[in-house]
Amino acid sequence: MNYPTEVTDAVELIWGEGMLSPGGPEKVAQMLKGIDLSGSRVLDIGSGLGGVDVLLAAKYRAATVIGIDIEPHLIKSARDLAARKGLASRVIFQLVAPGRLPFADASFDLVFSKEAMLHIADKPALYVEVLRVLKPGGWFIASDWLWSEGAAESGVVHAWLSESLSTFAFTTPSAALDALIDAGFAEPTITDFRHELQEANRKEVTLLEGPARQKLAAIVGTEVAEGRFASAKGRQAALDSGDLIPCYLRGRRLS
Template sequence: MSGTSYPPEFVTNLEMQWGIGFLSPGGPEEVKEILRDIVVGGKTVLDIGCGTGGPDIVISRDLAPKRLVGIDIEPFLVETGRKNIAVAGLDKVAELILVEVGPLPFEDQSFDIVFSKDSLIHVEDKASLYREVLRVLKPGGQFVASDWLRSANADELAGYNEWQSLTSLSFSMQTTDETKVEMTVAGLEDVKTRDRTEWYAETAAREVKMMESGEWRSQFIAAFGEENYIKKLAVRIANARAAECGGLMPTHLFGRRAK
């Protein structure tokens, strides 16, 4: 995993938009959509990039895994996620671990399912990550994730370039074809993707309208100030345009370790 920066104020900012425990859009419904064809009950699950634990709460509470381990490289995120899981009464099922950038700190064939929601965009060396995913999966185990991909012509699209110029985070993004190739070369089988661009374009447009509403706008300005509100709104508008033009392609990823 590669480093990024999610300070407390930024986390509060994101959770104000997407809900406690969620640092990316879609909430519990999108977590379940990612996993809709996966049998989680009784399985061991690894969540890469667990953030503040929202997806881990949903999985542990609603999908009945035997055990869930979430990992992240940001101390504040892990600390906050642990508190969220404890409040939800799920700390006997779910455990969040602070890790360092590099190989996953687990033995070979440790998990039935490796999951990730929207954190792989921060990973530069995706080929190495996919090899690590394969290594820690049990035979027949499944990799299922959502990642932010880009279209092959993204650099030619004004909406996509505007968003890239405004965002404060460092992203490493691939096309669908590049992702499939790297997953396959890493050794994953039955590699498939599910394009979520249309869903996200509609979701992002609704988010902009919410941010422009009087109540949400007032709450945000009271918490962070008008200057921050103006900057945040500009980023979200650009983000919606990046999805609308097809340059930004949120995508579900699926692969399996051979039995």
């Protein structure tokens, strides 16, 4: 399990209710620039605690949001959040197995994913699936963590991953772009947002250097709190060295 309750409690404390990745609502706004979601049907791959999905329905007026995830306890938490927000009829969570998306062709106006594809190794197969379930004219918008050529051999990356409580499957920006093109996406773009993640990550490190560390330790225990701090610092080093390259991915299904 990549996201036991101690980890989700720790991330939520930093990034806000229902949020399981850096940046929270501000980052979602950045990702959706220029996109009108009103009345649309959205698939969110890797919905975590469901905060993003609630936001897509409540703030961005998506008609229906289907969040999928592979961890049953996250699906339960996400459903509870949607119910608390009075959105359970429009924000639906579904437990899936990794691999083929369990939806018919041309089912969604938008396929969204925030910092979840970094756990999915077969990106070419994933992008083919995303294109299949998009309606003609629909957008794929994701943020993913990619890495530089040679990052697999980087000592900075090894040091970070040895502290991390999660396991990752990275690819490079050029391989991701090729895979989007090969899958058949129109208007494919990969945009480096390293500076934004550096800033967001620094906020996490700074918070964990201060009183938040004790607050976190009181909730999740000293070991997890210290692990979270070490992992945030390791991630910062990988961002600063240029090995970790977080990117926005976009592509469109034309027909």
